[in-house]
Amino acid sequence: MNNFTKLLFACFCLSGVFLFGCKEEFDEYYARPEGLEGPVYQVLSDSVRFRGNFDHYLALVDRAGYKQTLSSAGYWTVFAPNDEAFEQYFEENGLSGIDDISDEKAYEIVTYSLVYNAYSMRDLGYYQTGPGNDTLSSSFRRKTAYYKGVYKDNVYGEELDVVDANRNGVATYSISDNNNKYIPYYVQHYLDRMELTAEDIEGFYDRPYTGAQVANANVVESNVSAENGYIHTVDRVIEPMPNIADYLKDKPEYSLFKSILEMEFRSRDNNTAVNYDATTYPELTERFAPVYDLAGPVYVKSYTGTYAFAPNNENFLSGGNIAQSDSWTLFAPTNEALQKFLDEVLLEYYGELANVPDPILFDFVNMHMWQTALWPSRFPLMTNLLNEEARFDPEADIEERKVLSNGLFYGTNQVQQGNFFFTVYSRPYLDPNYSIMLELLNSYRFTVSDPGQNFAMLLMSNQQLNDAGFVYDPGARDVWTYNGSASQAYERLIRMLELSIIKLGSPDELQDISGSGIVETLGGEYIRYENGQFFASGNVESGELIDVNEDETYEAINGRDFYTEGLVSYTEKVxxxxxxxxxxxxxxxxxxxxxxxxxxxxxxxxxxxxxxxxxxxxxxxxxxxxxxxxxxxxxxxxxxxxxxxxxxxxxxxxxxxxxxxxxxxxxxxxxxxxxxxxxxxxxxxxxxxxxxxxxxxxxxxxxxxxxxxxxxxxxxxxxxxxxxxxxxxxxxxxxxxxxxxx
CATH class of the missing domain: 2.30.180.10 (FAS1 domain)
Structure with a gap:
């Protein structure tokens, strides 16, 4: 061995000694700290504190394929049912034990118990509004690992592979969003911030509110730390809840309301409420076809953006963290209650649902939808898109109440007393013979349909307006004409309309028009009545006073509609x-x-x-x-x-x-x-x-x-x-x- 070789050999030996010493220092520095809890799976399975209390849950975790996930790095909140909760679940569902639970059901229970990110019970009371803003927020929902995915749906006799919309409106689907379901929970901070009572929560469940509740389960032990999150023990097994659309589908007592919501009486081409789209998102077919072994395309089922929300959308508004703090609410009248409304109100001029114009159907649905979680004590406080509070008595009018994955559901024994259907606005709104007047009322509809304001209306029929020289043709170059000319035609009609809407101090103010009086109209001008006839300045000039068909007078909740034999007119004299x-x-x-x-x-x-x-x-x-x-x-x-x-x-x-x-x-x-x-x-x-x-x-x-x-x-x-x-x-x-x- 020459000197150079000896030198190399010596260096190699010294480096080995050095590396061995470094490894010892590395292991010592990065070794697992003493006292650090293990991952969720190990905490529930191996710790002295929990060993033997979560055998059923862990068995389902294994079968659902989540053992590795909960044994590894991550960031989870786990609502873990203990074995007592499972024993109760077995008894309630007629199961002999854990082996009777299918792999599909195991996957649902486990993934729905897992919330993304780790939250203590205190932190669950807030939603993430940004740095420093959490203390101003309140929350009662969190996104879980469970999502519905592709399902079979019978659409006009054809079985389609479908995914639910994850945004409101048509062609708004977000490819990056699986439409994960949310799980509800209730902590005192949320109730305090929303000024709710325990009764608000208890009405949805079969047990008293304890201050820490997840769906229908009580939290019996909370804030158990694990390396990869928090564990909160619950005393009931929580299955994924249906969303509002799925719940309606499975409840035949609301089938009539569902038929209006989804316009089941329309052909597929003419259905403007529900859309099945397989062309806009080819990525969905590429993604799901191999997973579900699909032969055909995947369709997105979405609802018109005219609705306050899509009842199959698990998110809230545009998604994001605000979905932690709020949800949808739907009031669905039973078939019996809705049929009564159809017979007495909606179908009076149309005969059957297929003949009712789409805008009226949209308004009917929207008057039962709220873009907020509407708890019973808040019925009078929050309004729907039509600016109406919930006009239901929580005790007398509510048949059932459910907290679902995307909102609150109330089954009712009456229809919402909607402004458009029960006020003076309802006659031109519902009667196609007054469609021109309805068009003119567009800018006034929220005024005259406000039950807090009282009016009388002198109805102007299409025939009366046509006979007077007015023509409305939405497809023409000149939409509004008077005696063949577009000049001032619309302005004339608006002034006549305002003269036809009378301000009242109370709904029954003009109950008797057999005497005489003078009344102010919506535009600020005055008209008069005498001996059952109305007249404005132009009627005085022409001598053509307006007769009222008193037998046909409609009494609304905010006044009355008069069917007349003429039109109000104004003088053009100075x-x-x-x-x-x-x-x-x-x-x-x-x-x-x-x-x-x-x-x-x-x-x-x-x-x-x-x-x-x-x-x-x-x-x-x-x-x-x-x-x-x-x-x-x-x-x-x-x-x-x-x-x-x-x-x-x-x-x-x-x-x-x-x-x-x-x-x-x-x-x-x-x-x-x-x-x-x-x-x-x-x-x-x-x-x-x-x-x-x-x-x-x-x-x-x-x-x-x-x-x-x-x-x-x-x-x-x-x-x-x-x-x-x-x-x-x-x-x-x-x-x-x-x-x-x-």
Missing amino acids: LAEIIMETPQFAKFAEYLEHSSIYNASTLQIEGVSPGQFFTVLVPSDEAIEAAVAAGTLPADPMTGDAAEREAITAFLKYHFVPRNTIVPDGKKIVSDNGEEFSTLLASLEGEIKKVVIDNSANGFQAPYTMTVTDLNGNVANVNIPESNVLASYAVLHQIDRVLESN
Whole structure:
């Protein structure tokens, strides 16, 4: 051996000694710390604390193929049923033991007991809203390892391989989301944050709420640490819960509601509620075909995005962590309750469901859907997409209640009393003979269908509108026309519509229209009724008053709908013309006609713009004669004296009240002493001269009277029989004295 070889040999020996010493140091540094718990599987199977208490659960873990998973690194929350829970499960399901549980059922039980990420019971009370925000949140659900996957579904007589939608709407499926099911649990933090009571939870289960509950199981031991997560022992076996769509499918007592939800009475091509799509996501077929040994494509079953949610979507809204804090809610009426509603309401004009327009069916479904977990104590607090609270009595109207994998389910013995179906909006909404009026109501539907506001509507039928020269053709270039012209056609109709919607103080205010009265309409203008007939300013002008078919009047929860023999119309005359043509205003008209504020060629009055609301207070002829005799008003309306003409101008302007229409109905003015209103008259310094109007001078009760007090404290009484003269955006009243402004 030469010297070089000896050197190499010595170096090799020294390096071996060095490496051996390093390995000892490495093992010592990275050795498992003493006292560290083992993985979940080992904690449940080998520890002195739990050995022999989870034999059934561990047997299922083995058969489900999760032994390695729970024996390895990871991050899990495990809701582990103990052996006593399984013994109870065997008895309840007629099983002799663990061997009677199929491998498929074993997989379901195990994967549904596993929640992604490790949470203590305290942490389960919060959902992950971001750093520092958890304390503001509350949670009652977590995503599990279980998902339904591909299943067989009979679709119009054809058996398809289907996966459920994991987002709301059509063509929104997320390829990266398996639509995993969520498991519900209840800790006190959630109840406190949501202001819920124990009764809210107990109503869904057959046991008292203990403060720590997972589905229908109590947590008997919590926060057991393991190397790869937390273990919480539960006293019942928890099977995966169906989602809302699956629960409906398996409950024949709700089959009629399901048929509407999924439009089973439509052909597949005409079904706008449910869609089966195998072309948009070919990756699904590639992924699942070898797993399930499929011969054909995989279809995504989705529901229209018009619905508040897809009842087969396990996620909440767009998915993400917010699904930990909230879920869907569905109220499903029983077949008997729903059939009664169909017979009495929905099918009154259609005969059968196949004839009902899709938008009405969508609204019907949506009035039973909530985009939140609606616990019984919160029925009055949260609204659906149609802005309705849940109108069910939790004790009298709820037949059953279930917490399902994607939301709360209530079986009910009545239909939600939806705004669109039970208010004054319902008649044009449901009756196809009033479809034009319904189209015009689009911008007003949430107003007139609000049960908190009261209205009467004078219904305008398609035939009446067509006979009046109006045509609605949504496929035409000019959708709205009047006597063949599109100019102002829609605007005319909207004004007529607003004149046809009467504001009421109570639903029964117009129960009797055999007398006389004046009422405000939705647009702020007034119309009148007398001896069972309605009329607006245009009806007065034409002499065509509107007869009411009182036997057909529909009484809604917020008013009534009148079926009529005509349409309301408005005058196109300006305010000056109305004054000039009204006999009881003759002397006032004479002063106006010869004044400096009136333009005879344009018929305009200074300060009065078309479309502006006005109340005109017109002194009677006798009142004007008395003012002339008293020297407060020039005797000659055509005087050439500048001072007298200025006095006439002041006299006229002080009797015009702009921006308001006030009538003797006890409304608008809430003060016992009346309210101040500005007039058209102003001083040289720009100070607006005002009057005080009291339209309930004899108290807030019929018959109403009305007084006007001027700046000198003089009180003028409105002569009711000669008042309430209707004009375009104005009402004119006769008063018994001239108002004085100085």
